[in-house]
Amino acid sequence: MDSLVTHSSILAIAIPLLAAFLTPLASKVGDRARNTVVIGALALAEFLVIILARDIYLNGLHVYTLGAAATDLTIPEHYMVPVRIILEVDAMSVFMGLITTTISLAGAIYSISFLKQETGGDRFYTLLLLLAVGMLGLEFTGDMFNFFVFLEILSISGAALAAFRTRFGDATEGGFKYIVISAVGALVVLFAVGILYAQYNVLSMAALAQAIQYTALDKIALALLVVALAMKLASVPLHMWAPDTYSVAPAGTTPMIYVASQACLYGMFRVLFSLYGVSLDTLAIGWIVIVLGVLSMFVGVTMAVHQSDIKRLMAYHAISQSGYMLLGIGVGLAVLADPQALASYGREAISGGIFHIINNALYKGLLFLTAEALFFSLGTRDLNKMGGMFRNMRYTAIFFIVGALAISGVPPFNGFTSKLMIYESVYNFSPVLAVIAMLVSIVTLASFTKAFQSAFTGPALPQHDNIREVPKPMLIGMGILAIAIVFFSLFPSLVVNTIVTPATDALIDQAGYIGAVMGGA
Amino acid sequence: MTVGLPFNIPFLAVAALISISFIIILTQRNLIKLVMGIVIMQAGVNLFLVSLGYRTGGIVPIFTHAPEGAMVLPVPQALTLTSIVIGVACTALMLSLIVLTYRHTGDTDAEKSRILKG
Amino acid sequence: MSKIVRTMSNILIPLVFIFGLYIILHGHISPGGGFQGGAVFASGVAMIIVAFGSASVQKRLKEHHLSVLESAGALIFIGLAFGGLATIFFFNFLAGSAVFGNIPPSGSNPGDLWTGGVIPLMNIGVGLKVLGGLSAIVLVMALASSGIEVEE
Numbered sequence: 001m002d003s004l005v006t007h008s009s010i011l012a013i014a015i016p017l018l019a020a021f022l023t024p025l026a027s028k029v030g031d032r033a034r035n036t037v038v039i040g041a042l043a044l045a046e047f048l049v050i051i052l053a054r055d056i057y058l059n060g061l062h063v064y065t066l067g068a069a070a071t072d073l074t075i076p077e078h079y080m081v082p083v084r085i086i087l088e089v090d091a092m093s094v095f096m097g098l099i100t101t102t103i104s105l106a107g108a109i110y111s112i113s114f115l116k117q118e119t120g121g122d123r124f125y126t127l128l129l130l131l132a133v134g135m136l137g138l139e140f141t142g143d144m145f146n147f148f149v150f151l152e153i154l155s156i157s158g159a160a161l162a163a164f165r166t167r168f169g170d171a172t173e174g175g176f177k178y179i180v181i182s183a184v185g186a187l188v189v190l191f192a193v194g195i196l197y198a199q200y201n202v203l204s205m206a207a208l209a210q211a212i213q214y215t216a217l218d219k220i221a222l223a224l225l226v227v228a229l230a231m232k233l234a235s236v237p238l239h240m241w242a243p244d245t246y247s248v249a250p251a252g253t254t255p256m257i258y259v260a261s262q263a264c265l266y267g268m269f270r271v272l273f274s275l276y277g278v279s280l281d282t283l284a285i286g287w288i289v290i291v292l293g294v295l296s297m298f299v300g301v302t303m304a305v306h307q308s309d310i311k312r313l314m315a316y317h318a319i320s321q322s323g324y325m326l327l328g329i330g331v332g333l334a335v336l337a338d339p340q341a342l343a344s345y346g347r348e349a350i351s352g353g354i355f356h357i358i359n360n361a362l363y364k365g366l367l368f369l370t371a372e373a374l375f376f377s378l379g380t381r382d383l384n385k386m387g388g389m390f391r392n393m394r395y396t397a398i399f400f401i402v403g404a405l406a407i408s409g410v411p412p413f414n415g416f417t418s419k420l421m422i423y424e425s426v427y428n429f430s431p432v433l434a435v436i437a438m439l440v441s442i443v444t445l446a447s448f449t450k451a452f453q454s455a456f457t458g459p460a461l462p463q464h465d466n467i468r469e470v471p472k473p474m475l476i477g478m479g480i481l482a483i484a485i486v487f488f489s490l491f492p493s494l495v496v497n498t499i500v501t502p503a504t505d506a507l508i509d510q511a512g513y514i515g516a517v518m519g520g521a
Numbered sequence: 522m523t524v525g526l527p528f529n530i531p532f533l534a535v536a537a538l539i540s541i542s543f544i545i546i547l548t549q550r551n552l553i554k555l556v557m558g559i560v561i562m563q564a565g566v567n568l569f570l571v572s573l574g575y576r577t578g579g580i581v582p583i584f585t586h587a588p589e590g591a592m593v594l595p596v597p598q599a600l601t602l603t604s605i606v607i608g609v610a611c612t613a614l615m616l617s618l619i620v621l622t623y624r625h626t627g628d629t630d631a632e633k634s635r636i637l638k639g
Numbered sequence: 640m641s642k643i644v645r646t647m648s649n650i651l652i653p654l655v656f657i658f659g660l661y662i663i664l665h666g667h668i669s670p671g672g673g674f675q676g677g678a679v680f681a682s683g684v685a686m687i688i689v690a691f692g693s694a695s696v697q698k699r700l701k702e703h704h705l706s707v708l709e710s711a712g713a714l715i716f717i718g719l720a721f722g723g724l725a726t727i728f729f730f731n732f733l734a735g736s737a738v739f740g741n742i743p744p745s746g747s748n749p750g751d752l753w754t755g756g757v758i759p760l761m762n763i764g765v766g767l768k769v770l771g772g773l774s775a776i777v778l779v780m781a782l783a784s785s786g787i788e789v790e791e
Contacts, residue, residue, distance in 0.1 A: 169625030
């Protein structure tokens with residue numbers, strides 16, 4: 001068991017990768033064998049991330065050097081800097097890893113029944129597993145170039161999955177926009193990594209963090225990284241691709257593509273907090289992040305109000321919720337250099353933002369899955385053509401209610417808890433921002449009330465008389481997320497103390513991040 | 522970090538390639554020309570990475586029958602190779618999606634073949 | 640294509656394929672390796688498709704055979720990475736052993752093919768994957784642009 005914990009960080013990435021290439025061979029045996037391989041690999045990855053998380057909360061950071069004689073030999077003899085590929089997992093990384101594996105498992109189970117009506121099922125699962133591998137690799141890596149490689153892996157898999165239903169013309173268009181934006185963004189990230197390498201001759205994040213002196217070239221690299229990652233996480237004003245891509249992605253993959261954007265959000269915070277840390281001008285950069293957040297919140301929710309396509313409406317709400325996370329963590333970044341403000345409200349702002357990431361992944365994922373269930377049963381995404389589904393699709397309607405109440409911040413759901421943390425701490429920083437956040441929350445509630453009323457209440461249209469509930473695997477997939485939301489709503493302080501507060505401490509503590517890799521020298 | 526060539530010619534070439542590719546990506550409406558712009562940008566970034574490793578008077582970093590002298594840095598060459606592989610995969614995916622879009626809408630113009638609006 | 644093109648490609652194809660395999664196998668002592676050799680091999684396949692037409696190539700070379708080759712290459716690579724798990728993932732457990740196990744001297748040396756441990760085998764795995772993958776891409780694109788439907 002001990003050696004399993006030591007190797008768990010790389011095994012959580014390698015086992016889905018192995019399963020991704022076993023899937024074409026397993027599907028020649030049959031559909032059941034293929035489903036078993038996929039679900040087994042993702043469940044095993046989730047188990048490994050959970051035991052890794054327990055070990056990190058007890059014993060601190062986890063460092064894994066690939067190819068050395070022992071896992072913590074980061075700097076070989078006669079060398080002064082780390083030269084191997086190093087995975088560095090702290091509490092924030094494993095927090096994102098927990099989100100990734102849960103959503104991937106729910107999405108894979110949900111997709112089982114969707115694939116009965118499509119061909120090419122083995123390729124779908126290969127791409128889904130590669131998307132999970134890309135996300136986990138991005139979250140666990142401690143090396144800047146590896147960050148770029150996993151970013152490209154998740155972009156290519158995500159774009160191919162978004163364009164999977166090639167018989168619809170809009171699917172290929174959504175996938176094409178995603179891959180163009182991702183290719184340009186990843187090239188800009190590579191350019192910035194090249195600039196940093198040229199100056200300091202190291203690629204490992206901890207060694208770079210120790211060596212960075214914030215020269216003019218470093219400022220250029222920081223600007224390029226922030227812009228490229230803001231483009232990848234669909235924050236306004238670079239959000240044009242997100243509604244198209246999220247609305248056309250099939251079955252259980254929309255939550256996964258959305259969590260891929262959240263992984264890029266994690267990447268941006270890793271660059272800002274751990275790579276640059278206090279050497280940068282935190283007030284100015286913090287205000288830039290806050291402005292991005294406020295714009296995303298506001299533009300996202302105003303564009304969502306008049307949408308008639310249900311998945312597009314949810315995609316605009318996803319953009320708006322990302323704004324909350326940027327706002328919370330941006331306030332924390334702005335006061336990072338001021339220890340008194342940091343202790344009084346900065347930490348709570350960062351905790352609120354981080355807690356909102358996991359809440360958002362859960363309820364937004366659930367809402368996307370319910371929208372896809374409506375599309376599966378009715379064959380349309382247009383709200384004007386739906387109505388009165390509450391009688392026929394009772395479970396889907398209940399899941400939709402749970403998700404809609406959680407996203408609008410209605411107590412006692414988990415959305416209310418994280419939004420309250422953000423409101424309280426942001427009010428101390430600047431009252432205007434907290435008022436804008438509350439207004440956005442009210443408009444979110446209004447928009448979802450309209451969506452629920454169009455889809456589920458009212459008279460049923462005559463062509464929808466024989467609609468039945470969706471098949472069991474889809475209900476199980478949605479049920480996993482709904483149970484997690486209810487659990488988070490009933491025990492918020494347990495969740496915050498166990499997983500969110502260690503993540504906040506790990507994000508703020510740049511010295512610990514450096515020392516785990518370089519301290520051995 | 523010296524390059525040994527007058528006026529840092531490789532870096533000027535990188536700047537030219539990336540500027541041209543940005544103009545292409547922002548202004549071209551034909552989808553295939555858009556993909557060409559992205560390929561030119563990939564070429565520019567790869568050239569940037571390779572030319573970072575050059576040392577004046579350096580030799581090829583291979584130990585088989587190596588002559589005397591300091592070697593050029595091999596790490597940027599490995600990074601460039603990975604980037605080329607990723608570029609090939611991206612380009613293949615983009616071109617396949619253009620073929621499928623053409624089948625659905627009969628046109629490779631970005632404005633005329635838009636279905637998703639709002 | 641005309642008879643001259645087809646005859647010349649018939650003569651050149653073995654040379655191109657052998658050159659590609661040479662680059663894959665000698666990746667650890669000379670410039671090259673898995674991706675480069677696989678790309679050269681796939682360019683040979685592209686030459687056959689241009690010379691003989693994609694419809695006649697598709698009768699002999701099916702796309703799902705290439706897919707099996709691709710998966711086999713990836714499984715070789717990841718299997719070898721798992722093989723060193725007794726010490727650490729990606730550990731070079733064949734250095735010093737009987738298979739590709741000689742230790743080369745430091746500095747300038749005449750390159751010895753039987754060195755490198757796990758690395759030449761991983762090159763072969765990557766090479767198989769790349770040649771299968773890129774050939775499949777070229778074949779499917781040629782079929783798609785000439786209007787022939789690709790069978791599943």
